[in-house]
Amino acid sequence: MAFIELKDIKKTYQLGKTQVPALKGVDLQVERGEFTVVMGPSGSGKTTLLNIIGLLDRADEGSSYRLDGEELGGRDFNEMAGLRNRKIGFIFQSFNLIPVLNVVENVEFPCLLRKEDRGILRKRVLTLAGDVGLEPYLHHKPDELSGGQRQRVAIARALATQPEIVLADEPTANLDSVTSEQILDLMQRLNESRGVTFLFSTHDPRIMKRARRVVRLADGKLVEGNGNGSSGAELPGQASAALEAR
């Protein structure tokens, strides 16, 4: 059984009187520990797919989403919030740090929602902050950090809850090329050392090159890399070639 198992995922948005289909029946399986990229042009449904996997949005009736063997359809908001908090880490394009919290507080914020020993938590957060190179900035507020530093905080925050999967929506889109490389190095290292599953949506060819698997969305459907992660994986080279050919 795959770690993430999506079957016939559909999502239609109602815009006034118009129905706009965003996903038209996506089947996708992701194995534990994968470093997977979802690519596709704007409007292809990448963000919608990540939102559904991240339990930020619900798929339409008839869709099936299993995470770690557990069917997630029909959960109420607070159950989904609990699952997000325990199992999923998020990295956003605009970093989305809480402005009033400093680096350490931002990283430990999602963990504070649980009843966890503060001492143990602080120790883990400091280790994590060290791992992402934030040691000198522990008590800085987000507006005192560069873009790259902020995204490091976001990565540390995504990992602080010890999630099973990290979802990253265009994580390098707001970073320069050198910083993007550093951030990608960091995420790849964390993927390998911690075995955390990473799932990206991106246009960035550098991420394609590093991905063990690339799936491609077009017009709300999965057109490449469909099916089981291990059997249907594409080579990074092929993915980047496909992208560069566009």
Place this chain on the structure above:
Amino acid sequence: MWTLLAMAWRNVRRNRRRTLITLAAMVVGVGAVIAVRGVLNGLQAGIIRTSAEGQLGALQVHRAGYLDNILSTPLTMDFPVEPALLDRLRDVQGVRAVSPRIQFAGSIAKSVPAEEELPEALFFTALAVDPKTEPAVCPLRKDAYLDGTRFDDAHLVLGSALAESLAAKVDDEVVLLAPDKDGSLNGEVARVGGSMHALLPGEPKVAVVPLALAQRLLRMEGRATELAVAVDDLRDIDAVKPRLAEALGPEWEVHTWLEVVPERQLIMRLQDGVSAIVSVVFLVLMLLGVANTTLMAVLERTREVGTMLSLGLTRAQVMALFLLEALVLGALGATGGLLLASGFVARFAHGGLQFRAPGATQPFDVLPFLTLPFTLVVLAVAVLGSVLFALYPARRASRLRPVEALAGR
């Protein structure tokens, strides 16, 4: 919860200008409501003290039916002032002092040498009191006397308006004319001991006359129409009244000073009512400011709410965060308002605020003071009301869909 409270505190400090404007409105609102009540407390305490200890006496005892007949035949309901009667009253628990009085009306004229033209006689109302026992019942009465005024068995005190009309000076001789209870007109000569201000509204042409002189004038030797009673504690008059009534029996009536001058009670109730309405309006306007500030915060921080929801905050936790921010604002505003009002009250607690009642010839000092129950209610309304008024924006934040909130919608 501590994390949310710490965040709430920092969020309140985040948009300092907006927070300061909201806080200023709250401080002024809470401060004004508490301070105005403090001034009213002082004013009403002044009215109560002046009425009960300077004019009327805390309680008044009359023959049954006296107050109903006061305009027609007050003198016919007189009684002998016997030591046994006074002792019966003094023995009642809570009674401090008793003094006999007569209220009557007559005319007064300045006495002139025989060769001069008779001056015009003026109608006046008089309160005849015993110069020896009255000060124990109405110790504040002398505060209304002008400097140098004498009041004894030979000297009467004229109200300043009456003294002015008569052009009477200290030690001038005056002639009092009044009908006794049979209707016969009698006269007595007295000397002016001085004049007095009216601190509260009332009949402008009044005089305080020594009781013995009035008894001679009205042919009521050894008799009175009223017993003024002072109590140990003014707050207990409603408890002392039935005890007095029981000790005296059904031939007598006992009234508190408020029952004798119900219009003063009406005025104080009116003051309470108007101040309550103004307070509610002030507090509601102030709380709408808190609601507006919270709504602005929610609208500005929609993406942040989306982030928090995506990190796993429950709807209740998001709501709690915004309610805590309103709570912090409310608590700061209430504290500031309390300090402002306390400062104002402390500044004037020992004098400096004067109030002139309509019809009074002299203002009296209002000494504002705060009472704990009212102050606590205002503070609680400010703090809890802030939370209540923030419910709508906080609920709105908590109902955001994470995807839309993350997109800032």
